[in-house]
Every structure is written in structure tokens, then in C-alpha cells.
Amino acid sequence: MNHPPVKRIALFGSTGSIGTQALEVIERHPELFSVEVLTANANDELLVQQALRHQPHIVVIGDDSKYTKVREALASSDIKVFAGEQALVEVAAMDVYDLMLAAIVGYAGLKPTLEAIRNGKAIALANKETLVVAGDIVMQTALERRVPVIPVDSEHSAIFQCLVGEARNPIEKVILTASCGPFLGRKPNYLVNVKREHALQHPNWNMGAKISVDSATLMNKGLEMIEARWLFNLRPDQIQVVIHPQSIVHSMVQFEDGSIKAQMGLPDMKLPIQYAMAFPNRLANDWPRCDFRKFNTLTFDEPDYRTFRNLTLAIEALKKGGNLPCVLNAANEIAVWAFLRNRLGFLEMTDVIESVMQRVAYIEQPSLEEYFDSDGEARSYAADLIKI
Ligand code: NAD
Ligand code: MG
Numbered sequence: 366m367n368h369p370p371v372k373r374i375a376l377f378g379s380t381g382s383i384g385t386q387a388l389e390v391i392e393r394h395p396e397l398f399s400v401e402v403l404t405a406n407a408n409d410e411l412l413v414q415q416a417l418r419h420q421p422h423i424v425v426i427g428d429d430s431k432y433t434k435v436r437e438a439l440a441s442s443d444i445k446v447f448a449g450e451q452a453l454v455e456v457a458a459m460d461v462y463d464l465m466l467a468a469i470v471g472y473a474g475l476k477p478t479l480e481a482i483r484n485g486k487a488i489a490l491a492n493k494e495t496l497v498v499a500g501d502i503v504m505q506t507a508l509e510r511r512v513p514v515i516p517v518d519s520e521h522s523a524i525f526q527c528l529v530g531e532a533r534n535p536i537e538k539v540i541l542t543a544s545c546g547p548f549l550g551r552k553p554n555y556l557v558n559v560k561r562e563h564a565l566q567h568p569n570w571n572m573g574a575k576i577s578v579d580s581a582t583l584m585n586k587g588l589e590m591i592e593a594r595w596l597f598n599l600r601p602d603q604i605q606v607v608i609h610p611q612s613i614v615h616s617m618v619q620f621e622d623g624s625i626k627a628q629m630g631l632p633d634m635k636l637p638i639q640y641a642m643a644f645p646n647r648l649a650n651d652w653p654r655c656d657f658r659k660f661n662t663l664t665f666d667e668p669d670y671r672t673f674r675n676l677t678l679a680i681e682a683l684k685k686g687g688n689l690p691c692v693l694n695a696a697n698e699i700a701v702w703a704f705l706r707n708r709l710g711f712l713e714m715t716d717v718i719e720s721v722m723q724r725v726a727y728i729e730q731p732s733l734e735e736y737f738d739s740d741g742e743a744r745s746y747a748a749d750l751i752k753i
Pocket of ligand 1 (some may be wrong): 378379380381382384404405406408409427468469470471491492493494517518519538571572573574575576634655727
């Protein structure tokens, strides 16, 4: 029997929640995947440990000040070491890998991911902010370069899986499920006092700090609506959100005959990560299975838009389009950063984002440069407001 060639993986953001789980998946299938690039921002120790174990071609440490430390730790190996933001983009363009797992968090993921697409690399996309900021340009470039962008985000992976075999059938709408994080049912009088530690305790998923806060504010679902718009070429009114606290139905697609397909399973990011890397194949594993006798009540409710106003702001950005999603994202990144350092209250995050959205000039069809400028402008307004 002929084996398919080994897929060479570049893992951008290897030290994060998605990155480390991706390495677990890769380790189980050495006949299918090899690790060629590993990148991290500041966690040099874990990066070095991962590099020694997986022997990639190249590692990149985003934080330049850690370059010497990483190089010395890997001096006895053949692994090339680069550092800095620009190196991430340069390595993304190199011909040493087949598929990029884009698992950097935030706006920082945009440039390397876009560079990979420009160079014809397949993308397994965890970094939703890339599509929130510049989804039109990113997807247009992917179309021109015939590059597949396969979602890793569990909701979008669910939709993607529901669409297999349905290429000729238009989507009527998609239904994104939201667990609503740790503050389901809470009202502003409770949320006003919430601190970092509460927000980081998600009931069903164990994730990086930024996305955990975004899940608690429901901004994550708003970002995912924008992500879905670009991935599946939808109009804003074709994207619905329902609160589903059990996180068993990962999302659904409704077709023009009224039929609805759902993708289900226990909440475990390794599944969508593995699906994106192995697509179109499904790989056997022995992870725990969903037993419906234990999950015999699945519930679906309307989100509380008045309490979780970040979701309302994101929907406004989705509908108006242009540079507004980019501005929303930038303001949110600064607000979350400040919240995580106890310098901004939970509800104040929304106020900052709203003010920044009103202040940055609207551009209907921004160029890439204009997206970069809008991001910078939104960040500096947000920082002014928070006084950082
Ligand atoms: P994380 O914070 O755990 O990890 C982020 C990774 O990006 C780390 O390797 C870090 O070193 C790197 N990084 C951070 N800032 C950087 C910068 N400025 N330059 C270069 N590298 C930088 O985040 P995560 O939870 O793994 O999430 C990664 C992405 O995947 C996010 O966009 C998130 O929305 C998305 N996602 C995550 C999950 C999840 O379960 N964690 C689920 C769905 C989608
Ligand atoms: Mg998600």
C-alpha cells in the first residue's frame, strides 16, 4: 500500500493552548505529519523543549531579547533560530513546509498567515482575528492562490464538516452555538465586580487567556460571526447565535429545504485541530466519546444582548463592515489586555470598544495598509482612554 507523503507542518504559536494540543495530535501520527517550524512569542523555555523533542528545521522566538538564550539552548542541534516580528513573516514564506497551523493569538497572526497564503501554503486556521481584521483580503488572496483555509475554531470546523458533500447546495443560514462561558445568566450588577480569575474559569474549555475573556464577554461569539461571514461567504443575516451551555452541538447549518445538519461531540479542541490537519480524512483515536445518555438535555436559548453588549457591538461591526471589525478587534485586544492586568473593569471593556468604534474614521473598502492604520489608530485611542 502506498502511504501519502508526510505533511510538513509549520506551527505558528506552538506554545499556546492550540499549539500544544496540535503537537499532541502530531505525535500520534508520525507517519502523516512532521514538524518543520515552531514559533512562540515569549515562552522560550517551552519553545526550546518542543524543538528538542520534535527537531524542526526552524524555530522563531517573537521576543528578540530571548534570541541568544534560545540559540544557545539549541546550539548542539541543526535547528535554525530566528527572532522578531519580521522573522515570523519571512519564515512563513519559506519553502520548508506544506501546511501552516495558524495558532498565534490576536492581530499578530495576520501578517504571517497572509504571507503563507501568498506563498501557496494550505492553512489550518485557529487565529480568528486574521479574518476579523482583513477577512475580505485574506479570503480573496486564498481564492487567487487556490489555497484551502480550513477552520480549527470548533464552531467553524462544525460548519465545515456539515458542508462536506454539499458543494452545490446553498446555505440558508448557519447557527453558531455559544456556551456563554462562566457568566451565563449573570446581570450587570454582578458583572461589574468580576475579576480576571473569574473570567478565566471557563466551564467547558481550557483555553488561552485572551479567548477565555472573550468567551466570558461573548465578544468571542461576535468575532466568530465575522469569521463565519468570510469563511463561508455569508450575509450577516444568515448567521445566528444560540446559547447552548452543554457545548455538545458545535454548530449547525440549515439548508434551503429546511433540513439542519449539526456536528456534535465532547468539547475537545484536539478534534477540530486533527480534522483540519488531516482533511479530508478522519483519523482514528481513543479519546472519550459523547454518550447521549449522560447528556440527555441539550438546551438552546437566545443570547442576552443587553447584558453582553460586546456581542451587540460585534454584530454592528459585522453589518457595517469596512474597517469597523478591524477597529472593534484592536480596541478589544487593548481592553482585554488591561482587564487581565486589573486596570479595567469587566463592563468597562465594552465602553472602551464602543468609544473607539465611534472615533476611528469609517472606511468602506480599506486596503491592507488602511487596515494596518485603522488597527494602530484604534489601539492608541483605546490606550488613551484607559490611560496606559
Ligand atoms: P494562547 O495565548 O494559549 O497561545 C498563543 C500563542 O501565540 C502562543 O504560542 C504565543 O507565544 C503566541 N503569541 C502570542 N502573541 C504573539 C505575538 N505578538 N507574536 C507572535 N506570537 C505570539 O492562545 P490560544 O488559546 O492557543 O489561541 C490561539 C488562537 O486560536 C486565538 O486566535 C484563538 O482565538 C484561537 N482559538 C483558540 C481556541 C482554544 O481552545 N484555545 C479555540 C478556538 C480558537
Ligand atoms: Mg470557537
